[in-house]
Amino acid sequence: MNSLGERLRSKRMEYGVSLDQVADRTKIGARLLAAIEENDFDRLPGGLFRRSFVRQYAYALGFSEEDIASDLGRFTVEEPNPEEVAEQAVRSMPVRAAGRLSEIRIFDIRPDSFLGRALQPVVAFGGLIAVAAICATAYGWWQPNGWAEHWSKAGRISASTVEAAKPAASVSRASLPAATLSAASVPLPGAALPGAQAKATPPASAPTAKAPPPAASAPAKVVPAKVVPATGAPTARLPTAGVAAATPHDGRTVTPTMEVAFRATEPTWVSVTSDGRWSFASALQGGTVRTIAASEMVRVLVGNAGGLEISLNGKPVGPIGPRGKVRIVELTPSGAQIQTTPRKLAPGAEPL
Amino acid sequence: MNLRSLFSLFSSDLAIDLGTANTLVFAKGKGIVVDEPSIVALNKNTGAVEAVGKEAKEMLGRTPGNIVAIKPMKDGVIADFKVTEKMLNYFIKKAHNRKMLVHPRIVIGVPSEITQVEKRAVMDSAYRAKASEVHLVEQAMVAAIGAGLPITEPAGNMVVDIGGGTTDVAVISLSGIVYSRSVRVAGNEMDDAIMQYLKRKYNLLIGERTAEMVKIEIGSAYPLDKPLTWEIKGRNLIEGIPKTITIDDTEIREALSECVATILNAIRVALERTPPELSADISDRGIVLTGGGAMLKNLDKRIREETGLPVSIADDPLASVVLGTGRMLSDFKLLRKISID
Numbered sequence: 001m002n003s004l005g006e007r008l009r010s011k012r013m014e015y016g017v018s019l020d021q022v023a024d025r026t027k028i029g030a031r032l033l034a035a036i037e038e039n040d041f042d043r044l045p046g047g048l049f050r051r052s053f054v055r056q057y058a059y060a061l062g063f064s065e066e067d068i069a070s071d072l073g074r075f076t077v078e079e080p081n082p083e084e085v086a087e088q089a090v091r092s093m094p095v096r097a098a099g100r101l102s103e104i105r106i107f108d109i110r111p112d113s114f115l116g117r118a119l120q121p122v123v124a125f126g127g128l129i130a131v132a133a134i135c136a137t138a139y140g141w142w143q144p145n146g147w148a149e150h151w152s153k154a155g156r157i158s159a160s161t162v163e164a165a166k167p168a169a170s171v172s173r174a175s176l177p178a179a180t181l182s183a184a185s186v187p188l189p190g191a192a193l194p195g196a197q198a199k200a201t202p203p204a205s206a207p208t209a210k211a212p213p214p215a216a217s218a219p220a221k222v223v224p225a226k227v228v229p230a231t232g233a234p235t236a237r238l239p240t241a242g243v244a245a246a247t248p249h250d251g252r253t254v255t256p257t258m259e260v261a262f263r264a265t266e267p268t269w270v271s272v273t274s275d276g277r278w279s280f281a282s283a284l285q286g287g288t289v290r291t292i293a294a295s296e297m298v299r300v301l302v303g304n305a306g307g308l309e310i311s312l313n314g315k316p317v318g319p320i321g322p323r324g325k326v327r328i329v330e331l332t333p334s335g336a337q338i339q340t341t342p343r344k345l346a347p348g349a350e351p352l
Numbered sequence: 353m354n355l356r357s358l359f360s361l362f363s364s365d366l367a368i369d370l371g372t373a374n375t376l377v378f379a380k381g382k383g384i385v386v387d388e389p390s391i392v393a394l395n396k397n398t399g400a401v402e403a404v405g406k407e408a409k410e411m412l413g414r415t416p417g418n419i420v421a422i423k424p425m426k427d428g429v430i431a432d433f434k435v436t437e438k439m440l441n442y443f444i445k446k447a448h449n450r451k452m453l454v455h456p457r458i459v460i461g462v463p464s465e466i467t468q469v470e471k472r473a474v475m476d477s478a479y480r481a482k483a484s485e486v487h488l489v490e491q492a493m494v495a496a497i498g499a500g501l502p503i504t505e506p507a508g509n510m511v512v513d514i515g516g517g518t519t520d521v522a523v524i525s526l527s528g529i530v531y532s533r534s535v536r537v538a539g540n541e542m543d544d545a546i547m548q549y550l551k552r553k554y555n556l557l558i559g560e561r562t563a564e565m566v567k568i569e570i571g572s573a574y575p576l577d578k579p580l581t582w583e584i585k586g587r588n589l590i591e592g593i594p595k596t597i598t599i600d601d602t603e604i605r606e607a608l609s610e611c612v613a614t615i616l617n618a619i620r621v622a623l624e625r626t627p628p629e630l631s632a633d634i635s636d637r638g639i640v641l642t643g644g645g646a647m648l649k650n651l652d653k654r655i656r657e658e659t660g661l662p663v664s665i666a667d668d669p670l671a672s673v674v675l676g677t678g679r680m681l682s683d684f685k686l687l688r689k690i691s692i693d
Contacts, residue, residue: 047502048666053662053664
């Protein structure tokens with residue numbers, strides 16, 4: 001069978017056209033067309049041009065794609081990628097012949113190799129476990145008494161108190177100082193709040209009339225500036241969420257006169273103080289309902305006022321505020337009072 | 353080494369042609385894994401993504417009130433930052449078969465005359481779509497590589513990449529760009545021109561999809577050997593009712609003449625600015641057309657007649673850019689050298 005160049009030349013002769021006429025039509029130089037006819041393809045520019053010029057010349061003479069497909073096939077061989085060539089060379093090399101140690105691959109676990117792909121999830125999972133283990137070790141080292149303290153604390157602190165640590169982020173977003181939060185999570189007396197203590201009336205004085213009755217027996221908590229803490233109280237046990245509000249530490253049972261129900265319509269962070277004592281702090285998910293009982297007053301700090309509905313003894317309090325706003329709600333058996341929080345609590349002010 | 357680059361070990365590197373009309377994704381070791389229109393359908397009420405790519409294109413111009421189909425790219429650059437990010441996220445996930453913890457290294461082709469702000473927008477979008485490393489390369493350059501031009505030789509190569517939003521003209525020698533220019537006239541502008549023409553001449557209102565179909569079926573830049581006709585359905589502006597007209601290739605050619613002239617002008621300017629030594633090479637080798645616009649019938653003939661140079665069309669013009677970008681994935685060291693960021 002005739003070569004492509006010969007076929008093209010004979011066809012051109014058949015039509016009786018000169019190379020210059022073809023060159024004029026295709027705009028491809030007559031010199032290059034002559035090279036094609038002589039099957040000297042190296043004289044043509046490389047890559048795409050070679051194939052394109054042969055095709056254009058053939059089309060100009062009335063050949064169809066099928067006529068020249070097999071001949072064009074020889075130009076479609078892509079120039080090999082230098083990196084692939086190098087890689088193939090390394091793979092085919094015996095291990096001892098490989099130049100550098102880094103090139104010796106016993107297990108080829110690169111992401112694009114078969115083994116690499118198969119091992120991907122395993123390696124990823126292993127990596128995560130390793131990171132978690134490092135974090136745990138670091139935590140144990142950083143804590144003075146390591147994990148022992150962590151577990152003993154966890155045992156003492158009720159579940160709701162542990163939860164209180166979670167909303168740290170949301171509170172700090174609400175621009176409450178970090179110190180406030182830590183004080184709110186672990187409401188230890190006097191010592192935890194030096195500022196509040198400084199403002200307090202002389203030590204050992206009796207609580208003022210505004211102080212809630214339980215404070216007299218277990219005066220552990222510093223409540224609003226008006227309320228005087230009775231210092232000298234040795235310890236304050238952390239209350240258990242929910243029922244603790246109505247049960248003072250000395251075991252006396254106070255009949256709850258009010259029942260407050262919280263229903264979150266969207267994720268909302270709340271911190272609740274009942275009868276002057278911190279009750280619980282939690283990030284309530286949409287649809288969550290929590291109820292607490294109290295006798296005197298319930299004070300609620302709401303992180304997302306639009307997402308929480310409060311009802312007092314079964315009666316809804318009404319809208320607290322717009323979505324995303326921070327509000328303080330004070331509930332007494334007679335009704336509810338809503339306050340907007342200051343951007344920053346005054347130094348020494350009592351946190352919720 | 354941060355956590356993202358750790359995860360990048362488990363992700364395929366990706367080359368993305370973030371085009372105005374189509375987005376193509378090339379995964380290293382796999383080839384082209386995504387080839388879909390750059391369209392996102394969003395729910396207006398919830399802001400959720402209803403569909404991306406082909407599905408969203410079906411919705412274009414046919415959405416109910418609460419869904420809106422958006423083309424987040426305009427003139428080769430990002431017009432809607434957030435939607436582009438969602439689209440990229442979807443395509444990257446798709447390229448990885450919806451695996452979790454995907455943080456690939458990404459190479460993106462961008463028009464040559466892109467501003468710093470536009471460049472930043474592309475990079476930020478890719479980083480937000482969880483890329484661990486982003487490199488931008490000039491579209492014309494990668495189009496030339498993808499088309500198979502011998503760009504490493506010390507000889508001039510001229511490439512014209514006619515995409516959806518921009519036409520990039522570049523002269524390349526020794527793997528570097530000697531001259532490049534980008535005009536914001538390409539496929540989408542042609543669709544617009546057809547819409548305007550039909551509105552002006554026949555008072556017929558047609559949608560973008562119909563205009564694009566007309567361009568693909570009978571659009572041409574130079575008289576055809578065999579005349580073509582096409583039936584166009586749209587809404588009559590005067591009567592307000594649906595109407596069908598039959599139109600031939602001559603009229604569409606007239607509608608497209610302005611766009612074609614702009615592209616020709618850009619090529620002429622590039623030829624004027626090319627250093628003489630390279631001009632000599634280009635007169636031998638001619639011009640290479642890539643991009644979807646290169647498929648406009650007889651555009652090569654028109655450019656050949658106007659410039660007197662041989663014109664070649666890439667074998668797969670639509671995928672030239674992504675193939676060229678994909679080839680860069682195998683050599684990140686070279687890529688870091690030539691990337692424009």
